[in-house]
Amino acid sequence: MAxxxxxxxxxxxxxxxxxxEIARPEQRERLYAGxxxxxxxxxxxxxxxxxxxxxxxxxxxxxxxxPAFCVGLVDAYDAPSPGGSTLMRIPPRKIPGAPTWxxxxxxxxxxxxxxxxxxxxxxxxxELSVPLHFLNPDGDIPVATVYTNCAAPPLPTLxxxxxxxxxxxxxxxxxxxxxxxxxxxxxxxxxxxxTPETGxxxxxxxxxxxxxxxxxxxxxxxxxxxxxxxxDGGNGGQExxxxxxxxxxxxxxxxxxxxxxxxxxxxxxxxxxxxxx
Amino acid sequence: xxxxxxxxxxxxxxxxxxxxxxEKLSDAELAGHDLSDAERSALLAGDIRRLYDLGAxxxxxxxxxxxxxxx
Numbered sequence: 542m543a544x545x546x547x548x549x550x551x552x553x554x555x556x557x558x559x560x561x562e563i564a565r566p567e568q569r570e571r572l573y574a575g576x577x578x579x580x581x582x583x584x585x586x587x588x589x590x591x592x593x594x595x596x597x598x599x600x601x602x603x604x605x606x607x608p609a610f611c612v613g614l615v616d617a618y619d620a621p622s623p624g625g626s627t628l629m630r631i632p633p634r635k636i637p638g639a640p641t642w643x644x645x646x647x648x649x650x651x652x653x654x655x656x657x658x659x660x661x662x663x664x665x666x667x668e669l670s671v672p673l674h675f676l677n678p679d680g681d682i683p684v685a686t687v688y689t690n691c692a693a694p695p696l697p698t699l700x701x702x703x704x705x706x707x708x709x710x711x712x713x714x715x716x717x718x719x720x721x722x723x724x725x726x727x728x729x730x731x732x733x734x735x736t737p738e739t740g741x742x743x744x745x746x747x748x749x750x751x752x753x754x755x756x757x758x759x760x761x762x763x764x765x766x767x768x769x770x771x772x773d774g775g776n777g778g779q780e781x782x783x784x785x786x787x788x789x790x791x792x793x794x795x796x797x798x799x800x801x802x803x804x805x806x807x808x809x810x811x812x813x814x815x816x817x818x
Numbered sequence: 819x820x821x822x823x824x825x826x827x828x829x830x831x832x833x834x835x836x837x838x839x840x841e842k843l844s845d846a847e848l849a850g851h852d853l854s855d856a857e858r859s860a861l862l863a864g865d866i867r868r869l870y871d872l873g874a875x876x877x878x879x880x881x882x883x884x885x886x887x888x889x
Contacts, residue, residue: 599831599834599875599877599878600834600835603827603828603831604822604824604827604828604831604875624837692875692877693822694820694822695820733876734876734877734880735866735870735875735876735878735879735880735887736870736876736879737866737867739876739880739887739889740888776877805889806889808889
């Protein structure tokens with residue numbers, strides 16, 4: 542049995558750490574302050590496992606093999622790899638994975654109606670490296686990952702992502718492989734990457750998402766279609782699937798926005814939200 | 819229906835994984851790929867809007883045609 546000791550949501554973007562100097566200083570410092578407060582609260586919660594809801598950006602899963610949901614069974618994550626280190630300007634390092642916990646989740650899923658894919662080798666990009674740079678600076682808390690396809694449509698529905706997160710939440714509480722579990726989801730909020738609208742951010746939609754998380758009112762999020770998110774949140778906004786999965790893992794919990802900044806230089810609506818009972 | 823072109827995404831994935839960036843592709847780079855005429859001309863022109871409309875994944879467009887993006 543495990544206790545869920547913390548839950549947090551954060552945007553990821555390689556430029557958050559890769560090109561801090563191009564952002565307006567006041568925006569950068571407010572966002573960094575949000576990450577630092579999140580780190581302070583996470584450390585106080587003393588988790589012995591971080592379960593992370595994240596997504597690939599086609600660096601792992603190509604169009605010849607695209608899982609909707611994939612459990613990472615990696616011994617240690619490059620967070621970042623030497624190559625990614627150059628882009629994200631974070632020193633290359635390894636963060637321990639939790640393959641035994643992941644295998645147990647995988648088996649429980651197959652027995653319980655969630656046919657996760659799995660991978661022993663995952664190249665992590667900003668979805669892990671950037672938030673973990675702030676949240677797990679010493680790299681001493683093991684990380685378990687659940688990757689959801691947010692980048693290569695057609696994508697799983699938000700309702701299904703929420704159900705998947707709820708399953709992971711129930712599993713985490715019942716499994717003996719960890720005693721103090723923290724959930725972290727990364728991605729979003731609005732951003733357009735590689736589309737004709739690249740660089741657009743929609744703060745109005747971002748606030749709408751955050752407001753619903755703060756109220757714990759996820760049902761309107763679960764009704765969002767791919768088209769609606771593409772229109773209002775961009776292709777990067779599809780990553781709120783990870784946020785929705787986390788909200789499924791902690792039913793009844795509510796968000797508390799720590800920082801929100803639409804940073805055009807990082808082409809991302811950047812949010813950090815603490816989630817609590 | 820979401821537009822997805824496997825031939826476009828396959829060729830762009832190969833370039834992205836080799837960490838190659840381009841303004842536009844060359845005939846030599848298209849050799850051996852099963853592309854439509856529209857896909858070929860969009861790749862040869864580096865027309866990122868057209869590639870998007872034809873079903874190339876925007877994350878791959880961004881990685882390969884990075885010099886085309888002002889931001």
